[in-house]
Every structure is written in C-alpha cells, then in structure tokens.
Amino acid sequence: MRIVLASASPRRRELLEQAGIDFEILIGSTRECITKEEPEEIVEELSLAKAKGVAEAVTGDAVIIGADTIVAKGNKVLGKPKDAEDAHQMLAMLQGEKHQVYTGVTLLQKKGDEKIIRSFHERTDVFMTSMSDQEIEAYIATGEPFDKAGSYGIQGRAGIFVERIEGDYYNVVGLPISRLCRELKSLEAEDDRKE
Numbered sequence: 001m002r003i004v005l006a007s008a009s010p011r012r013r014e015l016l017e018q019a020g021i022d023f024e025i026l027i028g029s030t031r032e033c034i035t036k037e038e039p040e041e042i043v044e045e046l047s048l049a050k051a052k053g054v055a056e057a058v059t060g061d062a063v064i065i066g067a068d069t070i071v072a073k074g075n076k077v078l079g080k081p082k083d084a085e086d087a088h089q090m091l092a093m094l095q096g097e098k099h100q101v102y103t104g105v106t107l108l109q110k111k112g113d114e115k116i117i118r119s120f121h122e123r124t125d126v127f128m129t130s131m132s133d134q135e136i137e138a139y140i141a142t143g144e145p146f147d148k149a150g151s152y153g154i155q156g157r158a159g160i161f162v163e164r165i166e167g168d169y170y171n172v173v174g175l176p177i178s179r180l181c182r183e184l185k186s187l188e189a190e191d192d193r194k195e
C-alpha cells in the first residue's frame with residue numbers, strides 16, 4: 001500500500017518513521033476552515049481538509065494521511081498561539097489543571113476513480129503542574145510554544161510541567177501512532193478481502 005503523509009510537521013514524520021512505515025510526504029495548501037463546534041469534530045474536519053488538500057496532486061492509487069491536533073480546555077479550543085501574549089494566556093489557562101488533547105486523522109484512499117474516506121480521533125487527558133508567571137515567561141522565551149497547539153510541547157521543555165497523562169502520549173505529540181497503524185492494517189485487510 002502506497003502511503004502519502006499530507007503534513008509539514010517534523011513530529012508526524014518522525015512518528016511514522018518510528019513505526020517502520022514507508023511513506024512519501026506531500027504538502028498541500030489547506031485553509032483551515034472550521035465549521036464544527038465539538039473538538040473531536042473539528043480535528044476530524046481539519047484532518048480531512050489536509051488529506052483532500054493533496055489528493056488531487058497524488059497520481060495513482062495511494063492512502064493519504066492528514067492529521068490535526070488541538071487542545072481543549074472547558075469550552076475553549078486552543079490551536080497554535082498567534083504571538084507571545086497569546087501563548088502566555090493559553091499557558092496561564094492550562095497550568096495547574098487538566099485539559100484534553102485531540103488529534104484527528106483522516107485516511108483518504110484513492111483507488112482508480114474511487115475515494116474511500118475514514119476519519120477518527122483520539123483523546124488524551126493531560127494534567128499540568130502549576131506554573132508561575134516567571135516560569136511561563138521563561139518557557140515562552142525558548143520559542144518552543146509557537147508551532148504547537150495549546151502553546152506547549154510535551155516532548156520538549158514543557159515535559160517538566162506535565163504531571164501525568166491518560167491516553168496515548170503520541171496523540172499529544174501529533175499522531176496517535178498505535179491507532180493509526182491498526183486502522184491502516186484494517187484497510188489493508190479489507191483490500192485483500194475484496195481482491
């Protein structure tokens with residue numbers, strides 16, 4: 001099965017490599033337009049848009065993977081921060097409490113003229129320690145928050161502010177690799193059945 005990752009994220013690339021999957025990368029230009037309200041619907045919608053964003057550029061049969069990660073705190077949905085002030089606000093909101101990280105994944109399978117779409121999501125609960133204003137400032141100064149949903153990277157310096165998690169760690173980093181591999185296997189099994 002030919003696999004195309006529709007992502008510019010170095011973390012998603014590393015996680016797929018870590019899983020021993022052979023793949024190509026194609027980056028499309030997707031405008032992230034949200035029409036849904038629930039975080040799990042938003043991440044699936046955006047992952048689908050990312051997969052669709054490269055589908056036309058893929059010639060021949062392939063499975064295209066699109067993914068999107070957001071942080072949810074109460075009824076607020078947090079993406080990447082616009083600037084340092086935005087990052088500060090997000091971290092001040094997250095510190096000392098529990099929040100959710102959702103990653104949505106879409107597998108868009110191109111088979112001749114046919115397109116088969118499967119979207120799913122995983123949720124991880126993250127419990128953060130308290131952070132003083134000084135700690136937040138020092139963390140933002142590392143530059144780490146800016147390309148990350150919720151303004152932190154569990155895999156980086158912010159790891160020290162994560163007390164514990166419930167769910168898949170890799171889901172927080174941007175790709176629920178265990179679930180993804182199971183979904184790919186089941187796609188493959190379905191293909192074998194049909195042939």
Ligand SMILES: Cc1cn([C@H]2C[C@H](O)[C@@H](COP(=O)(O)OP(=O)(O)OP(=O)(O)O)O2)c(=O)[nH]c1=O
Nearest residue numbers: 007008009068069148149152153154172173174
């Ligand atoms: C919460 C959290 C998010 N993130 C990252 C995962 C995602 O890459 C990013 C959220 O942005 P996304 O819009 O999901 O993805 P992206 O722009 O990085 O890549 P692409 O759209 O090309 O696939 O935040 C971490 O790396 N660590 C964390 O702890």
